[in-house]
Amino acid sequence: MTPLQAVVAKRIRREGPISLADYIALALLHPEHGYYVTRDPLGQGGDFVTAPEVSQMFGELIGLWCADYWDRMGRPARFSLVELGPGRGTLMADALRAAAALPGFVDAAELVLIEASPALRQVQQDRLGPYQPQWLTSLSELKPQVILLIANEFFDALPVRQFTRRDAHWLETMVGLSDDGDELCLTISREPARHTPLLDRLYPQAQDGEVAELPAAAISMVHEIALRLCQAQGDGAPAQGAALIVDYGYYPSRAHATLQAVQAHRRHGLLETPGEADLTAHVNFEALLTTASEVGARTWGPLNQGSFLTALGLEERAAALAARASAAQQQAIAAAKHRLTDPGQMGVLFKVAALTAKATPAPAGFAE
């Protein structure tokens, strides 16, 4: 067993089988052996590449989206610019550089980063130091002021629970031990899961044998964001603010298993190398948007990433960059644009949704 498998096995011996969500949380964030704690998965030779690492245009357009929304909100004098899981800080660095085109935006922004990985926090400090970021461990620590929040490929990294439909009940997938106690294995709980109203609502027609995921951690996070967006500001000003969520995922809900382990761009067994492989699940956008609107926020989208970036002016930005680039750079810009927007690449699988306070204007890229 690897060190982390041994940690998991010890816990199972003590407590019995644990939920898949608990297993994912250990594999990704165990303080000593967790995947995100011990490495920068986006760096040279990393396990995956995200949109901001593909091209500066991605972060720039999102920066302009934020600046535009700040303008639409009447340019509040102070606000929290929050990023969830900022990775190498690339998106935020590109966003702030572009958003500086709107005078006053950068000065009004208090940069807040929510990052679980000490390794990545260091990379973010190196990259974003001049903007004096503050790191928080939870959204509950945010100041009571307007927020603009962005999250790219964050929600797919949050633990999901997995259930199988049997005899009109949901049975949860658990991680247990093989009979000889030497190996981790997947098992199905014998007792039906209780308190599953959201699962029942998302999958009213579920058939025996179907598997569905419940993005439990993402739902609590969206709940908190939506509450925050709907809260009136301390000085009696109306509730304002917006959140932009970009990730690979699906809408509407569809009963299927999407959790996978990815190492060096290849799939691995879920239990094979905890702490060494990324564990990621496709984001159920319907579950997140339903949660946000139940709390009282307004929801927008999801749109396909390709359509969203095009609506924000990707073509124009690419043309402007290409106009002052060498032939080789022009090829790289065209390739990046293709990768971000092509339906066979990131254009359709990746989706973009926004949440806003109830009575605030439509964010750029989304129709009224």
Ligand code: SAH
């Ligand atoms: N947004 C970046 C990085 C995506 S990878 C980009 O687009 O390049 C996922 C990021 O979320 C990493 O920074 C990871 O360390 C962070 N992360 C994962 N789970 C987290 C959690 N529970 N709390 C805070 N940060 C988390």
